[in-house]
Amino acid sequence: MKYIVGNFKMNGDSSMMIDWIQKFSCSSKNKIIIAPPQPYLNFIDKLPNNVFMAAQDVSPYQDGAYTGQVSAKMLYDLKVSYCIIGHSERREYVKETDDQIYQKFCQLNECSITPIICVGESQEIREKNTHENFVVNQLEKYTDINEELIFAYEPIWAIGTGKIPTISDIGQMINVIKDNVSSNAKVLYGGSVNAKNASNLLAIDNLDGLLVGGASLNPVEFANIAQS
Numbered sequence: 001m002k003y004i005v006g007n008f009k010m011n012g013d014s015s016m017m018i019d020w021i022q023k024f025s026c027s028s029k030n031k032i033i034i035a036p037p038q039p040y041l042n043f044i045d046k047l048p049n050n051v052f053m054a055a056q057d058v059s060p061y062q063d064g065a066y067t068g069q070v071s072a073k074m075l076y077d078l079k080v081s082y083c084i085i086g087h088s089e090r091r092e093y094v095k096e097t098d099d100q101i102y103q104k105f106c107q108l109n110e111c112s113i114t115p116i117i118c119v120g121e122s123q124e125i126r127e128k129n130t131h132e133n134f135v136v137n138q139l140e141k142y143t144d145i146n147e148e149l150i151f152a153y154e155p156i157w158a159i160g161t162g163k164i165p166t167i168s169d170i171g172q173m174i175n176v177i178k179d180n181v182s183s184n185a186k187v188l189y190g191g192s193v194n195a196k197n198a199s200n201l202l203a204i205d206n207l208d209g210l211l212v213g214g215a216s217l218n219p220v221e222f223a224n225i226a227q228s
């Protein structure tokens with residue numbers, strides 16, 4: 001069983017959500033999770049039985065005067081079972097730090113929501129060949145955690161670009177991550193995954209699944225990926 005996670009990012013509206021749910025049909029044994037924008041998390045009641053709901057982010061705080069933020073308790077209240085944290089777009093656009101991401105992890109942990117923690121290097125770091133160290137540093141706070149943890153290795157230069165690392169590079173980075181966290185942690189790959197490359201990626205021995213951005217917006221393509 002692999003995890004196939006679709007991150008809709010800031011795309012879609014309620015009619016797209018209804019359309020997506022109507023057209024998505026998949027009998028795969030893989031664990032299928034979608035992360036729509038926050039206003040559509042309440043579509044959880046309309047999802048097929050084999051599709052789980054994830055949020056794209058959570059507040060690092062428990063509750064209080066934090067206008068615009070959504071707490072882990074609120075996600076739990078909506079029966080959301082997974083939450084992406086530390087996506088590179090949040091690290092870049094709202095300057096999220098590893099400390100804040102860890103605080104978010106702690107909030108999710110209190111509410112038994114499984115985090116999907118994104119890590120990955122920029123093009124510049126890859127060119128300097130320091131990507132292994134860079135990613136190991138991003139994992140620093142999670143080395144001794146035994147709760148259910150999912151990581152997503154997403155090299156920033158592969159997100160939305162159509163470029164992906166070689167299969168052996170991905171396998172190597174998955175090993176680096178697994179060597180630095182508890183043995184029951186799962187590691188997914190994300191960055192330009194589509195229906196054409198999914199089966200090659202899913203054949204990587206130590207890989208536990210895929211985090212899919214753009215291609216997840218198309219329910220037929222996403223079902224094909226989940227069935228790869």
Ligand code: PGA
Pocket residue numbers: 007154158159160161190191192193211212213214215
């Ligand atoms: P992409 O995005 O599949 O569109 O490259 C992946 C992600 O950012 O999670």
